[in-house]
Amino acid sequence: MQKQFKTFQPGPALRPYIERYWMLEFDHPGSPVPMIKVLPYGHPEFVFHYGDPFRLYDHLKKTVPHTELRALVGGQRKKHVYLQPTGKTGFFAVRFRPAGLFRLMGGPMNELTEQSLSLEEVYGALVHSLIDAIWNAADFENRVDIAEHFFGQQLLRREDKVVYAHYAARYVRENGGQVTVAELCRKLGIGERQVEREFKEKIGITPKYFIRISRLDNAFKMLRQHPSLGWAELAYECGYADQAHFINEFRALSGESPTQHFARHAEFSAVYQGV
Numbered sequence: 001m002q003k004q005f006k007t008f009q010p011g012p013a014l015r016p017y018i019e020r021y022w023m024l025e026f027d028h029p030g031s032p033v034p035m036i037k038v039l040p041y042g043h044p045e046f047v048f049h050y051g052d053p054f055r056l057y058d059h060l061k062k063t064v065p066h067t068e069l070r071a072l073v074g075g076q077r078k079k080h081v082y083l084q085p086t087g088k089t090g091f092f093a094v095r096f097r098p099a100g101l102f103r104l105m106g107g108p109m110n111e112l113t114e115q116s117l118s119l120e121e122v123y124g125a126l127v128h129s130l131i132d133a134i135w136n137a138a139d140f141e142n143r144v145d146i147a148e149h150f151f152g153q154q155l156l157r158r159e160d161k162v163v164y165a166h167y168a169a170r171y172v173r174e175n176g177g178q179v180t181v182a183e184l185c186r187k188l189g190i191g192e193r194q195v196e197r198e199f200k201e202k203i204g205i206t207p208k209y210f211i212r213i214s215r216l217d218n219a220f221k222m223l224r225q226h227p228s229l230g231w232a233e234l235a236y237e238c239g240y241a242d243q244a245h246f247i248n249e250f251r252a253l254s255g256e257s258p259t260q261h262f263a264r265h266a267e268f269s270a271v272y273q274g275v
Helices: 100-105 119-136 140-157 164-174 181-188 192-202 207-225 231-237 243-254 258-273
Strands: 002-008 018-027 036-038 045-049 054-057 071-074 081-085 089-096 116-118
Touching: 002 140, 018 100, 018 140, 036 258, 045 119, 071 119, 089 100, 089 140, 100 140, 100 164, 100 192, 116 119, 119 140, 164 181, 164 192, 164 207, 181 192, 181 207, 192 207, 207 231, 207 243, 231 243, 243 258
Parallel strands: none
Antiparallel strands: 002 018, 018 089, 036 081, 045 071, 045 089, 054 081, 071 116
């Protein structure tokens, strides 16, 4: 299989709201294209397909509507999904920080949870020129420039309000998901009900679920940095009670054990879980 993967960080002004721009191109000439498994990773995304379309299946491998559209917004996922390329694949994506899409484009984000929707259906005329420009761009660098300009303009138009969920999510990520909701309340100086509302409206899932996803995401990062770690050591380093707790939590979010997942899906895990 021929594969090309590129990633690029946004400029300083957008870095608090966009984690990265990235592209993936690959082809499976003369052979069936395997399904790609994507675990929950805590980030909404814009995805622009300029190759053959993907089909999307939920964790039960049932088809999800609207998946052959060429410009999608994907909300938070609580369960894994499967992507099925239909031929030669090429797409450009904007991966937002957990509350970054709300900050730049508005909300509420809970209406996007577990959804992959047409970008134009959700945002209307606001994104028409962006979609056209991304499709007609010459290369990855050109698409990055287009996205930087568009989201820079969005940032200038948004009111500069305190978004507690933005700071809470950053704190959770910085601590590898090893925090509690009570800690977040103390850190932000607000009550648990307000923290719940903030996460649901501006991130799309509850703080407890976001903490679970973040801890698993941190386990992926730890494995990339220390590939020789055993499951027991990894569980300890990532704050799980023991190896059994880690494996049970991995299975709950991915549908299979970590050994099974990495045996079947290791090739694309790093692409979707981060760099």
